[in-house]
Amino acid sequence: MRVGLIGATGWLGSALGAGLLARGILAPGELVLLNRSAPQTNYHGHANVTWARDAAELVAQSDVIVVSVRPEDWPGLDLRAGGRLVLSFMAGIGAATLACCGGRIVRAMPNAAAEIGASYSPFWAGPGVTAADRATVRRLLSAIGSTDELETEAQIDLMTALPGSGAAYPALMATAMAAFMRARGIPEAIAWRAAEAAVVGGARLLEDRITEAPALLAAYRAYRGTTAAGLDAAEAAGFPQAIETALAAATEKARTMTQTTAPT
Ligand SMILES: NC(=O)C1=CN([C@@H]2O[C@H](COP(=O)(O)OP(=O)(O)OC[C@H]3O[C@@H](n4cnc5c(N)ncnc54)[C@H](O)[C@@H]3O)[C@@H](O)[C@H]2O)C=CC1
Numbered sequence: 001m002r003v004g005l006i007g008a009t010g011w012l013g014s015a016l017g018a019g020l021l022a023r024g025i026l027a028p029g030e031l032v033l034l035n036r037s038a039p040q041t042n043y044h045g046h047a048n049v050t051w052a053r054d055a056a057e058l059v060a061q062s063d064v065i066v067v068s069v070r071p072e073d074w075p076g077l078d079l080r081a082g083g084r085l086v087l088s089f090m091a092g093i094g095a096a097t098l099a100c101c102g103g104r105i106v107r108a109m110p111n112a113a114a115e116i117g118a119s120y121s122p123f124w125a126g127p128g129v130t131a132a133d134r135a136t137v138r139r140l141l142s143a144i145g146s147t148d149e150l151e152t153e154a155q156i157d158l159m160t161a162l163p164g165s166g167a168a169y170p171a172l173m174a175t176a177m178a179a180f181m182r183a184r185g186i187p188e189a190i191a192w193r194a195a196e197a198a199v200v201g202g203a204r205l206l207e208d209r210i211t212e213a214p215a216l217l218a219a220y221r222a223y224r225g226t227t228a229a230g231l232d233a234a235e236a237a238g239f240p241q242a243i244e245t246a247l248a249a250a251t252e253k254a255r256t257m258t259q260t261t262a263p264t
């Protein structure tokens with residue numbers, strides 16, 4: 001199976017290309033790449049990948065096409081997929097718009113943890129997508145982590161807001177935590193290490209047992225101590241509402257991007 005990867009040297013495209021090769025899901029000769037800058041002589045340690053000069057050349061040499069360009073670059077791509085399976089990573093470009101390229105459309109929403117093979121990349125399959133296509137999509141996405149199939153396209157907008165945001169909210173929390181420490185005289189490096197302990201160490205504790213988060217909170221609250229005082233203050237200050245507001249804003253952005261790019 002030859003896979004054409006458009007945006008092959010971008011953040012996600014590069015992670016997917018690296019994962020496909022490193023995990024042996026594709027041989028270098030099965031990868032057809034397109035970027036805007038220039039072909040690379042060494043793509044994640046491989047020289048014998050194929051570089052296309054434009055989208056038409058990529059399509060001609062590919063069975064499946066992965067679109068990993070930014071949403072604003074989609075119109076200029078002028079992709080003509082000729083009935084092939086097209087897997088889009090783009091936020092906010094809906095199936096109605098994508099269908100104009102003449103492919104069988106699947107939308108997936110990876111995140112930046114693709115870099116370390118830990119992306120959760122749920123997908124939604126449009127009309128005409130076959131069982132074999134779904135198996136292909138699962139195989140490709142396994143190169144960067146795990147996946148689930150979603151029931152509706154609207155759910156992709158919700159996934160864009162949450163898992164799609166990757167490390168953004170942990171980074172926001174870490175930045176606020178380190179700022180609190182610095183403002184109270186803790187040296188810069190130690191302030192960051194303290195924030196890392198809470199954000200990264202804490203996240204590791206929750207790995208593979210995230211559904212236990214409410215029970216973990218209850219355990220902290222049961223001490224009626226320092227963490228309980230902090231949690232109560234965070235709730236009173238609107239922490240859960242802030243998360244809800246953030247995710248609602250991101251979902252709405254994804255939804256309205258879809259509307260503005262859909263054909264009239
Ligand atoms: N970065 C992230 O965390 C996430 C990104 N996405 C989506 O994935 C897509 C890619 O995002 P990133 O990798 O972060 O962006 P990026 O900007 O790092 O990579 C996009 C690449 O596409 C290339 N490109 C643009 N137009 C092109 C064209 N006509 N032909 C060939 N190459 C072209 C650019 O030069 C760039 O290297 C976006 O649509 C974004 O909405 C989705 C979920 C998470």
Ligand SMILES: O=C(O)[C@@H]1CCC=N1
Nearest residue numbers: 091160161164165166
């Ligand atoms: O922020 C963005 O628009 C991209 C899509 C989802 C995550 N990052």
